[in-house]
Structures are given as structure tokens and as C-alpha cells.
Amino acid sequence: MLDSHDRKILALLQGDSSLSVAEISDRVGLSSTPCWRRIRKLEEEGYVKKRVALLDEAKLNVGVSVFMAIRTNQHTREWARSFVRAVEEIPEIVDVFRLAGDVDYMLRAVVPDIATYDAIYQKLIERVDIYDVSSMFAMETIRSSTELPLDYA
Amino acid sequence: MLDSHDRKILALLQGDSSLSVAEISDRVGLSSTPCWRRIRKLEEEGYVKKRVALLDEAKLNVGVSVFMAIRTNQHTREWARSFVRAVEEIPEIVDVFRLAGDVDYMLRAVVPDIATYDAIYQKLIERVDIYDVSSMFAMETIRSSTELPLDYA
């Protein structure tokens, strides 16, 4: 599927998508046309989902991350649907994973402070019936990376 | 600090950083020169940390997310330092938060499968002394967003 040139291009782009084609082609060891063609192909085929700007959480006053470990006692399609709808209506909730095991869902919300977190929490439990929520407050973001390891591709 | 034009620019850029200045200025309701100036200022002042390409986890064979809730019994600066060093050496670990409360650290790793997760786990506990790890496997990524709410800025 992907050769080492493609992987190197992806590694560069997921670190800094503002690099010009010329810079990328230099570092990859290709000239710009084939490099540009590869980039376009990687985007067309969906290896690159999108290009985004990552903003500073602290500067935008959402420097506090809160994890919410959620358990339900209603294991139905209907409940799952309403849960997804509820979290989608709350933009502070940035991550939502459905888990196997004891905890059913793991969420992460970004908020200015604990008081705002409580408002988010209230908003959520008002919109969907939740059996148990365990909240964990992040004191420090040691790493929050969008860069994937490419060794398995 | 930021007015509504700035917030709108940030909202657009964190959704799609490949938008041209012309497109952004259209949607924001400014002409291109002042819009371009604002974008540059937002980058200089650090509201925009970086521009990156988001890659497809499934296509790159790291479609499985695993949360690791970690507890330590060595609450020393020395241990914290070695822990940070250890997780930084493992590229599969994409998120690391230090928490308040029962769980000391919450990590997320992206891997191809459970066998690879075990290798990551072994690698971690070999590099740093960990009192307890509780692993939670994600069955589904319902939401994984880099877009922050801008209402508190």
C-alpha cells in the first residue's frame, strides 16, 4: 500500500501541514512533482483525513481537561443513540470512546474551571439517563498528540 | 483580547486549515488584507499552535485505542521525571494526562491489535516502576475532535 516515501510524507505532514511541497520533497528525497502527486493521492485515498489548526487550550480559556468514565444500565440501541446525540450537542466534550469492560464510555471535556465542568455534567445527565459517572480532573497535560505511529502502516 | 472576527477565524481554521485567505475573509465578512493580518497575529501570539494533517487511524493500522489508568506509589519528582521519559519514548502513547485523585495518570495508546498493546504495556513497565495499571479497550471512536469551544475566549 504505502512505501517509505509515502510514510515519510505523512510523518512530515502530521507534524506540520504548513510545509510547502518543495520543503517536503527536499526532505523526502523526491522532486516536487512526484511528491505533490503522492500528497494528492494520500488525500484522495483518505490517509489524510483533514488539515486543521491546533489551538492553544490555555489561551482560549479551556485549559482544564476532565475525564468522565461513564456506565449505563440500559444496553439498548435506543439508549446508545440518545447518548451520542447528547454528547454531540455539548462542544466542550471533545473525545468520546465506547469501551469494552466495566466502564462503558470514556469522555474528555475541556473547560475553563471546575464550575463550568459541573454545568457540562448537569447538561449531560439532563439529556440522557446515566447510571454512573466518575470524573477525573487533569492537573497537567503531559502529552496530547495527533501524530500517529506509522510503523504499522 | 479576541473579538468576534478573531473567534470566527479560529473556528474556521480549526475545522479546516486548508481554507484560503480569500475564503476565510468572505465567510468572516472582512476583506482579505485585514483578515490575513489577523490570521498572522493569531499565529504569532500563539492562539494557533500549529497546523497539522490528521491521518486516518484505521487506514494506518492503529485503529484500536487503549486507555491506561495508572497509579504510582512513588510520589517523587524523580519518579515523575522517569515516567515522562518512558512515555515519550513510546510513540504509540499519544495522550498523557496527570490527574488529581485516585488515578494518577491517564494515557491513551493507539495500536493495531491487543497483542501489540501488550508489547507496549511490557515496554512501559520495563522502563518505569508502576504500581497499578488498569487497561480499557475502545471498541468505537464516537468522537475525537481537535476543535475547541471558543465561547470562553
Add this chain to the structure above:
DNA sequence: CTTGAAAATGCTTAGGC
């Protein structure tokens, strides 16, 4: 802030190895 335009950079296509 706006418009308009020039200069520089970088993207995209064309043609050939």
C-alpha cells in the same frame, strides 16, 4: 477598515527520460 495592484512564492500541468 477598505480597495486595488505589484512582487514573491509556491502550486499545478505539460512534456520527456
Add this chain to the structure above:
DNA sequence: GCCTAAGCATTTTCAAG
């Protein structure tokens, strides 16, 4: 598959209102 080179579009800067 690759390259060089030309043509095109965009970004970036500048001047004037």
C-alpha cells in the same frame, strides 16, 4: 516510476482612500 521547466494561482506586501 521519475525529472525539469514553464504557466498559473495564491499569498504577501504595499499604497492610497
